[in-house]
Amino acid sequence: xxxxxxxxxxxxxxxxxxxxxxxxxxxxxxxxxxxxxxxxxxxxxxxxxxxxxxxxxxxxxxxxxxxxxxxx
Numbered sequence: 001x002x003x004x005x006x007x008x009x010x011x012x013x014x015x016x017x018x019x020x021x022x023x024x025x026x027x028x029x030x031x032x033x034x035x036x037x038x039x040x041x042x043x044x045x046x047x048x049x050x051x052x053x054x055x056x057x058x059x060x061x062x063x064x065x066x067x068x069x070x071x072x
Contacts, residue, residue, distance in 0.1 A: 011052075011054075012052070012053040012054065013043065013050035013051065013052060013053065014050060014051050014053045014056070015049075015050060015051075016030050016031060016049060016051075018051070018053070019051050019053075019056055022053075022056060022057075022060065023056075023060065023064070036068055037067060037068035038066045038067055038068050039056075039059060039064070039067060040052065040055040040056060040059050040067065
């Protein structure tokens with residue numbers, strides 16, 4: 001089975017530092033937003049924390065809404 005470029009881009013994972021760079025904020029701010037549930041949840045790979053970059057890009061495109069307030 002061959003993986004296309006669009007499939008690769010949808011499955012990209014990034015580190016806290018990658019997300020911080022994308023959002024122009026400090027890595028600690030990414031951690032705080034994650035802990036509060038205000039941004040897309042990361043994936044844990046053992047002890048490593050990674051974010052689905054397509055979810056982060058969509059969240060940014062939506063204006064970075066506070067996800068912890070949804071459903072209330």
